[in-house]
Amino acid sequence: MCGSGASAQLSGTLSAVSDYRYRGITFSDLRPAAQAGLTYDDPKGWYAGAFGSTVQLNPPGRSSSNFQTIVYGGYATRLSSGISVEAGGDYSAFAGSSDLNYGEVFVGGAIENVNARIYYSPRYFGQPPRALYGEINATLPLFDRVGLHLHAGFLRYSYDSPYLPLYGIAPTHNVVDGRIGLRADLDRFQLEIAWVGVSNHAAAYQITGRTSPNGVVAAVSFSF
Amino acid sequence: MKVRTAWLHALLVGALCALVFAARADGVDPVAEPKAADREVLVMLRLPPLHFRPDAGYVGGYATQPGSAARQRTAEALAAQFKLRIRESWPMPALGVDCFVMEAPEDLPLGPLIERMALDARVESVQAVNLFRVLAHDDPLYRLQPTATLWHLDELHRVATGRNVRVAAIDSGVELDHPDLRGRVVLARNFVDTRVGVAEWHGTAVAGIIGARADNTVGIVGVAPDAQLMALRACWQLPGDASAAVCSSFTLAKALQFAIDNNAKVINLSLGGPRDRLLERLLAVAASRGAVIVAAADPRFADGGFPASFPGVLAVAADDVHDAAEEIYLAPGRDIPTTLPGQRWGLVGGSSYAAAQVAGLVALLVDLAPEQNSRQIRESLNTSELSVTSPPHRAIVDACAAVAKTVGACACECRIARGGSALQAH
Numbered sequence: 001m002c003g004s005g006a007s008a009q010l011s012g013t014l015s016a017v018s019d020y021r022y023r024g025i026t027f028s029d030l031r032p033a034a035q036a037g038l039t040y041d042d043p044k045g046w047y048a049g050a051f052g053s054t055v056q057l058n059p060p061g062r063s064s065s066n067f068q069t070i071v072y073g074g075y076a077t078r079l080s081s082g083i084s085v086e087a088g089g090d091y092s093a094f095a096g097s098s099d100l101n102y103g104e105v106f107v108g109g110a111i112e113n114v115n116a117r118i119y120y121s122p123r124y125f126g127q128p129p130r131a132l133y134g135e136i137n138a139t140l141p142l143f144d145r146v147g148l149h150l151h152a153g154f155l156r157y158s159y160d161s162p163y164l165p166l167y168g169i170a171p172t173h174n175v176v177d178g179r180i181g182l183r184a185d186l187d188r189f190q191l192e193i194a195w196v197g198v199s200n201h202a203a204a205y206q207i208t209g210r211t212s213p214n215g216v217v218a219a220v221s222f223s224f
Numbered sequence: 225m226k227v228r229t230a231w232l233h234a235l236l237v238g239a240l241c242a243l244v245f246a247a248r249a250d251g252v253d254p255v256a257e258p259k260a261a262d263r264e265v266l267v268m269l270r271l272p273p274l275h276f277r278p279d280a281g282y283v284g285g286y287a288t289q290p291g292s293a294a295r296q297r298t299a300e301a302l303a304a305q306f307k308l309r310i311r312e313s314w315p316m317p318a319l320g321v322d323c324f325v326m327e328a329p330e331d332l333p334l335g336p337l338i339e340r341m342a343l344d345a346r347v348e349s350v351q352a353v354n355l356f357r358v359l360a361h362d363d364p365l366y367r368l369q370p371t372a373t374l375w376h377l378d379e380l381h382r383v384a385t386g387r388n389v390r391v392a393a394i395d396s397g398v399e400l401d402h403p404d405l406r407g408r409v410v411l412a413r414n415f416v417d418t419r420v421g422v423a424e425w426h427g428t429a430v431a432g433i434i435g436a437r438a439d440n441t442v443g444i445v446g447v448a449p450d451a452q453l454m455a456l457r458a459c460w461q462l463p464g465d466a467s468a469a470v471c472s473s474f475t476l477a478k479a480l481q482f483a484i485d486n487n488a489k490v491i492n493l494s495l496g497g498p499r500d501r502l503l504e505r506l507l508a509v510a511a512s513r514g515a516v517i518v519a520a521a522d523p524r525f526a527d528g529g530f531p532a533s534f535p536g537v538l539a540v541a542a543d544d545v546h547d548a549a550e551e552i553y554l555a556p557g558r559d560i561p562t563t564l565p566g567q568r569w570g571l572v573g574g575s576s577y578a579a580a581q582v583a584g585l586v587a588l589l590v591d592l593a594p595e596q597n598s599r600q601i602r603e604s605l606n607t608s609e610l611s612v613t614s615p616p617h618r619a620i621v622d623a624c625a626a627v628a629k630t631v632g633a634c635a636c637e638c639r640i641a642r643g644g645s646a647l648q649a650h
Contacts, residue, residue, distance in 0.1 A: 007270065007298075007345045007346040007347075009270070009272060009291060009294050009295065009298070010294060011290050011291040011293060011294030012279070012290065012294075013279040013290045015279065035279065036279070037277060037278060037279025037290070039277050039279075039290070039291070041272040041291065043270065045272070045273060047272065047275055047277075049277055049279075051277070051278040051279050070278050072276060072277070072278070074275060074276060076272065076273035076274065076275035077273055078273040078317070078320050080509075080512055080513075081513065082317065082318055082484070082485075082509075082513065084273035084274045084275070085273075086273065086274075086275045086276065088275070088276055090276065090278070106276060108275075108276065110273070110274035110275075112317055112485050115274055117276060144418075187296075188293050188296070221279075221290075223290045223292070223293030223294075224293055224294070224297065
């Protein structure tokens with residue numbers, strides 16, 4: 001018997017991470033961070049949400065920031081083929097360092113255990129050049145409560161960082177990041193340990209004020 | 225600070241290892257067979273499409289999206305309000321729902337409960353849990369009638385063996401290490417309980433008929449000996465009657481969702497029961513994505529019962545059924561040699577096994593013409609224009625004619641009228 005099925009859903013997470021990695025780059029100076037997220041799903045496919053995280057960003061020559069907020073929204077629908085498609089936008093704001101603020105739009109698709117998105121930002125982290133970021137994420141179930149999570153991302157941007165030569169790194173416009181994680185879902189708690197790598201450790205020095213070596217990160221989350 | 229981070233890592237690694245161990249242990253501990261489902265309802269809550277959310281931590285799937293906790297919370301609220309107990313849940317993205325099994329107390333009538341729950345805005349749909357039974361009979365006195373001879377399997381296998389065609393047998397457990405099935409099952413899942421390697425009578429027999437290994441000097445040859453078998457356990461054998469097994473709406477729905485997710489091209493359902501809205505929706509999705517669904521017709525119902533009578537489903541009865549509706553195909557249904565648990569072989573009969581043979585034949589047709597859609601494949605079996613029976617019966621499956629109709633040339637004894645001309649086999 002069909003119900004009205006018109007109910008919206010509100011869901012969220014509270015997380016503690018040993019190192020907040022954003023697209024492979026440490027946003028927490030390799031230190032732990034606290035995070036929270038809230039998402040509203042409209043019955044017709046519209047969604048909106050907000051995410052907040054403590055950060056430790058010390059961009060050279062600019063004021064530092066210790067909190068990032070991302071607000072986002074969009075529309076997603078499931079096609080008869082089983083593929084979900086979406087389009088939306090998000091805006092990142094950094095407390096105390098508003099010149100890092102930036103917005104982007106994205107389109108994406110997902111099937112059961114794989115999703116992919118492409119993001120476009122006209123001013124990535126407040127820098128003049130445009131940036132394009134593509135990512136693909138996959139989950140491979142291993143056991144009932146444990147899955148392998150894979151992420152690969154590719155950033156294409158046209159900003160020539162003046163800091164790269166300081167590290168003997170040739171200017172690059174392409175950055176690849178990857179993440180391989182083992183995640184356990186135990187009712188409302190999730191535990192994850194993951195290896196994170198990025199092709200250019202100094203790629204975001206002008207944002208973070210430090211390099212981002214490859215390394216292991218851990219996270220514990222509570223979903224509600 | 226580095227010391228604290230190291231401790232956090234160590235703690236999480238330890239917790240993950242413990243969980244991995246627990247999950248593995250879960251996989252081998254036997255559990256009780258499912259209880260009777262007459263006190264259970266299936267409550268579907270809407271599963272939003274996957275979308276961007278930065279707190280998801282790069283996860284890829286529905287099961288690990290944070291929203292599942294919100295639906296669990298909603299389910300708990302519903303259970304508390306309607307005095308139910310949550311037993312299990314399963315995401316079914318093919319329908320855009322999370323399905324919760326809830327158990328009602330003895331003194332709560334299910335009909336009014338379902339009506340009240342359907343009015344709740346949080347509920348996408350709700351229904352009772354139905355039970356289905358496999359459609360077999362085990363009379364050992366049926367006279368020998370080798371189906372391989374009737375369908376000229378040797379000749380058919382020269383042109384098609386079902387290679388690369390995924391066939392999902394949704395049934396009871398399959399003996400995976402049977403000499404005729406070893407290595408033939410590419411995916412095996414248990415949707416009934418957490419046990420592994422459950423070998424049961426009906427499922428093993430059906431799997432052997434569809435895809436037993438050929439040319440291995442033992443046993444039988446499956447109708448589609450190179451098909452990629454998916455052994456999906458959604459039914460459980462009843463104590464005291466090895467050939468009988470039952471399945472529930474929920475276990476069948478989980479298996480169907482899995483078959484859809486894993487691109488099964490042929491889905492065999494050698495079972496029957498009452499109409500079931502959840503299963504109808506999943507069957508419709510499977511058909512819309514190109515799967516050919518073969519179901520055994522229940523001889524107690526003129527239309528074959530459910531799911532055989534569902535539109536788009538290829539209904540099959542044993543050829544000793546004389547009053548089957550015209551839409552129901554007839555296939556050999558007696559003295560079919562097949563695999564049985566305990567590394568044995570035996571003769572079986574009934575519409576369950578007639579359907580399994582047709583599922584194998586459909587795999588051959590898909591192998592021959594992968595570009596054809598499910599409707600075209602189904603129509604290939606309608607070879608009444610070639611019938612030599614008197615009076616003609618449109619629904620007697622003629623494997624050679626079906627192959628000829630699919631590819632436009634005869635592989636074995638057949639006659640086909642196409643564009644006014646006839647093809648004659650040699």
